[in-house]
Amino acid sequence: MILAEVTFIPVDVGTSGSRYVKIALGIFKDEGISYYPNSMGTVLEDESMDRILDVIKKAESEIIRNGVKRLETAIKIDHRVDVENSVSRKLKSIGVGN
Numbered sequence: 001m002i003l004a005e006v007t008f009i010p011v012d013v014g015t016s017g018s019r020y021v022k023i024a025l026g027i028f029k030d031e032g033i034s035y036y037p038n039s040m041g042t043v044l045e046d047e048s049m050d051r052i053l054d055v056i057k058k059a060e061s062e063i064i065r066n067g068v069k070r071l072e073t074a075i076k077i078d079h080r081v082d083v084e085n086s087v088s089r090k091l092k093s094i095g096v097g098n
Helices: 018-031 049-065 087-093
Strands: 002-010 034-037 042-046 071-079
Touching: 002 018, 002 049, 018 034, 018 042, 018 049, 042 049, 049 071
Parallel strands: none
Antiparallel strands: 002 042, 002 071, 034 042
């Protein structure tokens, strides 16, 4: 399983980007990818790196289509193959969640 944290930073829209985060979350939901929003970004979880990058690209395009003229996107990828790599496993290992 591949985990990726993505943060979209619309540079030219003022101090709040929540409208654009909601757009990205809608894309993730529509695409059926597992996603976990947090206060600083969103963690995506999937078996395919291509799929993760494709949904990030779709979210970027939709944010720009909604009026953002400059968008910075930060992506951090955790591709681990020696053990099950999932959000739930990682949270469990630090005593958070189920």
